[in-house]
Structure formats: structure tokens, C-alpha cells
Amino acid sequence: MTEPILELKNVTSAYGRIKAIRDISLKVYPGEVVSIIGANGAGKSTTLMSICGVLKPEAGEVWYDGKRIDGLASDLLPSRGLCQVPEGRRIFPRLTVEENLDMGAFFRRDQANIEHDKNRVFQMFPILLERRKQHGGTLSGGEQQMLAMGRALMSRPRLLLLDEPSLGLAPLIVQQIFRIIREINETDGVTVVLVEQNANLALKSSSRGYVLETGSVVMEDDAQALLANPDIRKAYLGE
Amino acid sequence: MDFFFQQLVNGITLGGVYALVALGYTMVYGIIQLINFAHGEIFAAGGYMGVILISWLFAQGYPPFLCLGVALLLAMGYCALLAMALEKLAYKPLRQSSRLSVLLSALGMSIFLQNGLMLTQGVYDRAYPGEMVQGGFEVGTVMISYMQIIIVAVTVLLLVALNLLVFKTRIGKAMRATAQDKTMSGLVGINSGRIISITFAIGAALAAAAGIMVGLYYGSVRYDMGFVPGIKAFSAAVLGGIGNITGAMLGGLIIGMIEVFAAGYISSEYKDVFAFIILIAVLYFMPTGIMGENVDDTRV
Numbered sequence: 001m002t003e004p005i006l007e008l009k010n011v012t013s014a015y016g017r018i019k020a021i022r023d024i025s026l027k028v029y030p031g032e033v034v035s036i037i038g039a040n041g042a043g044k045s046t047t048l049m050s051i052c053g054v055l056k057p058e059a060g061e062v063w064y065d066g067k068r069i070d071g072l073a074s075d076l077l078p079s080r081g082l083c084q085v086p087e088g089r090r091i092f093p094r095l096t097v098e099e100n101l102d103m104g105a106f107f108r109r110d111q112a113n114i115e116h117d118k119n120r121v122f123q124m125f126p127i128l129l130e131r132r133k134q135h136g137g138t139l140s141g142g143e144q145q146m147l148a149m150g151r152a153l154m155s156r157p158r159l160l161l162l163d164e165p166s167l168g169l170a171p172l173i174v175q176q177i178f179r180i181i182r183e184i185n186e187t188d189g190v191t192v193v194l195v196e197q198n199a200n201l202a203l204k205s206s207s208r209g210y211v212l213e214t215g216s217v218v219m220e221d222d223a224q225a226l227l228a229n230p231d232i233r234k235a236y237l238g239e
Numbered sequence: 240m241d242f243f244f245q246q247l248v249n250g251i252t253l254g255g256v257y258a259l260v261a262l263g264y265t266m267v268y269g270i271i272q273l274i275n276f277a278h279g280e281i282f283a284a285g286g287y288m289g290v291i292l293i294s295w296l297f298a299q300g301y302p303p304f305l306c307l308g309v310a311l312l313l314a315m316g317y318c319a320l321l322a323m324a325l326e327k328l329a330y331k332p333l334r335q336s337s338r339l340s341v342l343l344s345a346l347g348m349s350i351f352l353q354n355g356l357m358l359t360q361g362v363y364d365r366a367y368p369g370e371m372v373q374g375g376f377e378v379g380t381v382m383i384s385y386m387q388i389i390i391v392a393v394t395v396l397l398l399v400a401l402n403l404l405v406f407k408t409r410i411g412k413a414m415r416a417t418a419q420d421k422t423m424s425g426l427v428g429i430n431s432g433r434i435i436s437i438t439f440a441i442g443a444a445l446a447a448a449a450g451i452m453v454g455l456y457y458g459s460v461r462y463d464m465g466f467v468p469g470i471k472a473f474s475a476a477v478l479g480g481i482g483n484i485t486g487a488m489l490g491g492l493i494i495g496m497i498e499v500f501a502a503g504y505i506s507s508e509y510k511d512v513f514a515f516i517i518l519i520a521v522l523y524f525m526p527t528g529i530m531g532e533n534v535d536d537t538r539v
Contacts, residue, residue, distance in 0.1 A: 052426060053425075054422055054425065054426070073425070073430070074422075074425035074426055075424075075425045075426075075427075075428050075429055075430045075431070076428075077428070078426070078427055078428035079428055083426070083427075084426050086422075086423065086426060090420055090422070090423040090426075092415070092416045092419045092420060092423065092424075093419060094415065094419055095412065095415055095416060095419070099412050099415075102409070102412060103412060103413070103416050103424070103427045103429070104427055106409070106413060106427050106428050106429055107427075107428040151427065155427065155428070
């Protein structure tokens with residue numbers, strides 16, 4: 001098999017003295033959609049923040065694209081193609097929709113391509129074009145999720161980390177968001193790591209999945225196998 | 240009524256200068272929530288750099304506008320570098336510390352810089368070459384000096400340039416993004432350390448210009464000239480809503496007006512008191528200021 005685009009080797013991260021994740025190892029291969037599922041507080045977001053350099057791991061290694069990246073400042077990663085849409089979307093509330101998108105392309109200098117990508121985002125999410133001059137903070141939750149994804153796409157990611165893209169959204173919007181996730185994975189070949197509490201939805205869109213419990217990986221398998229697993233069905237799929 | 244219009248002209252001149260200094264407070268506060276107490280000293284350093292450069296250039300026989308222009312640019316550049324060094328030495332190492340520690344460091348830097356100016360430049364007033372720009376004209380009975388015209392023109396130019404920078408350029412957008420969410424701005428590839436440094440530099444450049452103009456307006460500079468105008472400009476920033484760029488401009492203008500009118504109509508002895516009465520009243524009755532939270536859209 002090919003080399004993984006992302007690999008975590010026994011990563012432990014802590015907030016102060018409290019260890020939020022312990023000894024996490026996982027691999028993501030180019031072109032995959034991989035889910036990380038687990039309950040509230042299982043360490044899913046902490047895992048993503050440890051990958052992105054927001055949180056410096058206490059132990060272990062993070063490898064991306066053949067290079068070790070743990071300890072690197074977060075702002076060095078987007079230009080290498082590693083982007084995150086964080087929990088809560090974190091739209092810049094007092095920048096306009098268009099300025100938010102511009103920030104996704106902050107490190108880029110290829111103005112013509114930036115305009116092209118912006119138009120593509122507007123095609124994917126026409127509502128953003130309509131609200132182009134509005135402040136990000138005035139958008140609804142669903143629109144903010146679209147903007148957050150659009151902003152990440154403006155970085156032309158090769159690996160996109162999505163933290164709870166469905167949280168708090170109406171079912172119709174969730175469907176739209178997941179359709180876009182599949183589209184960017186299949187059409188653009190973007191590798192996706194999907195963190196979700198909605199395990200059913202996440203696993204159905206993924207090839208493989210990891211299950212996190214209290215900061216550790218307790219299970220990893222093909223998405224289909226996890227969906228069929230009685231323990232998983234009981235714990236995460238509400239059966 | 241003539242007196243009123245005369246004071247109005249004077250108020251605009253002074254208010255514009257306060258606005259320039261207030262912007263430095265408000266931008267730095269917007270991005271790292273620090274009241275940079277050393278900002279008044281940067282203003283003074285700009286005034287001194289101005290007097291040194293202008294006196295020398297003027298003595299060489301260069302025309303006044305050239306002297307002024309070159310001195311402005313060089314002093315702005317000098318103060319920008321000074322503020323970046325200050326930030327690197329005194330504030331950056333404390334980024335993870337409590338806000339009180341950084342505030343104390345700022346106070347220390349204020350004292351350090353003021354004493355530095357005193358030791359290197361002496362304790363006495365230093366005169367600007369007053370003969371450089373003389374005269375003026377009258378509109379009715381209102382006297383407007385050429386110096387006032389220059390000051391207002393430079394101020395307006397700088398305020399417009401700053402607005403364009405902050406609201407139209409890539410760096411300006413990154414500054415606002417960093418002020419709004421440092422973690423997220425990192426995640427889109429913005430180096431927040433560099434943006435903070437640039438913010439200090441811009442605020443300092445504006446303060447340097449203001450220092451030169453105060454020197455020109457009053458005809459001299461002194462090592463402690465930054466203290467009172469510094470607090471007044473800070474009051475202006477608070478009045479406008481700290482962290483808000485338009486608010487700082489508006490606050491500066493209001494404080495300048497109030498000071499000039501209070502001096503004219505009430506008592507010039509107490510002119511300094513009014514700015515501080517405003518500061519206390521704003522903090523007491525509307526701590527978010529005129530354009531504070533939820534009102535506006537021009538916070539950085």
C-alpha cells in the first residue's frame with residue numbers, strides 16, 4: 001500500500017495537567033475519507049488540534065506528507081495543504097463573507113487562481129455569493145458551516161480535517177454539507193478526516209473509522225464493519 | 240461667534256493629533272488586549288526625532304516642505320522600529336502571562352523610555368525652528384495658520400491611509416482576523432506574531448507623526464511631553480470604544496474639541512481636567528464607549 005498522508009504515532013496531548021488524549025496512533029491514506037467517532041469529551045477535537053499545531057503533543061509524533069510536523073506552528077501548515085475546519089466553525093465574525101474566503105487564501109499569491117477558486121466556492125454554496133458583503137457573524141449556523149468549508153477550500157487543501165460539520169444543523173443542510181464533502185473527496189481527490197458525534201452519518205460517508213473513548217483509540221476498522229458491529233451500534237448508533 | 244469658530248479650528252487641529260495617537264492604543268488593544276502605556280513615549284520620541292531632523296535639514300537650507308516631509312517619514316520609520324523592538328523585548332515574552340504582567344511591563348517601558356529621552360536629550364524644552372512655516376490667513380475674523388493647515392492635511396492623509404490599509408489590504412484583513420480569533424487566524428496560515436509586530440509599528444508611526452505635529456504646533460518638545468497627551472489619547476480611545484478604529488478617530492476629535500472649548504470658555508488652567516472627567520464618566524456610565532460592542536462594525 002502507499003505511504004500514509006497522515007500518521008499519528010502514540011500521540012499524547014494535555015491541557016495543563018489533564019491528559020486529553022493518550023497514546024493515539026492512526027493512519028490516513030491519500031484519497032480516503034476517515035471518520036473519528038466518539039462521545040463528547042472523548043478527545044476527538046484535541047486530536048485534530050494536536051495535528052494542526054494548535055496544541056503541542058507532550059509525547060508521540062505527527063507525520064504529514066512524509067515530514068514530521070508536531071511542534072511546528074499552526075500557521076505553517078495550510079500552505080503545505082493541511083487545513084482544518086474547527087469545531088464551532090470559527091468564522092471571523094466582523095469580516096465579510098468574501099473577506100473570510102480571502103483569509104483562506106492568505107498565504108497564496110496566485111491571484112488569478114484565487115478568483116477562480118472563489119467562484120467555485122460560490123457555485124458550491126450560492127447563498128455565500130448572495131451574502132458576500134455581509135459580516136460572517138450575521139450568518140446562520142448552516143451558512144457559517146458552508147463559509148467555514150469554503151474558507152478551507154480556498155487554501156486548496158490536500159488533507160482536510162473537519163470537526164463536527166453537522167453539529168446543530170438542520171437535516172437538509174447536513175445533507176448538503178455531506179454531499180460537498182463527497183464531492184471534494186471524489187472530484188478533487190482531497191483526503192478527508194471527519195470528526196463526528198453523528199456516527200451513522202460519518203461512517204456512511206467514510207472508508208474507514210476510528211473509535212475514541214476517554215482519549216484513546218479503542219477500535220479501528222472499515223466503515224462498513226463498524227456500522228455492522230453490534231457494540232458500535234449499541235454505543236454510537238442508538239440501538 | 241468668531242471666537243467660537245476660532246476655537247473650532249483649533250479643536251479640529253488638536254483633535255486630529257489626539258486621534259492619531261489614540262489609534263495606536265486602540266489597535267494594540269484590539270489585537271492583544273493590552274493598554275500600551277509606553278505609547279505616549281513613542282509619541283515623544285517621534286517629536287524629538289522630528290525636531291532633530293527638521294532643525295538639521297532646515298539649517299542646511301532645504302525648503303520647509305522637504306524638511307517636514309523627510310522628517311515625518313524618517314521619524315515614523317524610526318518609531319515603528321522602536322515599537323517593534325519594544326514589543327519583542329517587553330511584551331512578546333509575556334504573551335502567555337497574565338494581562339497584569341504585560342501591563343506592568345508596559346508601565347516599566349514607559350518610565351524607561353521617558354528617562355532615556357531625558358538622559359540623552361536633556362531636561363529642557365527644545366525649540367522647533369519656528370520661522371520655518373509662518374503666517375496664515377483670515378476667514379472673516381477667524382485666523383487659520385499655515386501650520387494648522389499642514390497639520391490637518393497630514394492628519395487627514397494619514398487617517399485615510401490607515402483606513403485603506405486596515406479595511407482594504409491583505410495585511411489589514413489579516414490584522415482584523417488576528418484580532419478576532421488568533422487560533423483560527425493561525426489555522427488559515429497567518430503568523431500572528433508578525434501581525435502583532437506590524438500593528439505596533441503602524442500605531443507607532445502614527446504617534447510619531449502626531450509628536451512632530453504637536454512639536455510644530457506648540458513650537459517645542461520636552462522629554463515628558465508624551466505623558467499627558469498619552470493619557471488624553473487613551474481617554475479618546477476609551478471614549479470611542481477601545482478596539483474600534485473609527486471610534487478612536489471620533490474620540491480624538493471630541494476630546495480635542497472639549498479641551499479647546501473648555502479652555503476657551505471655562506478656564507485654560509483646567510483644560511487638562513476635562514479629558515479626564517470624560518474618561519471617568521465614560522468608564523462609569525458607558526464602559527464600551529460610543530462605538531463599543533454590538534453597535535458597530537469597525538472594531539479591528
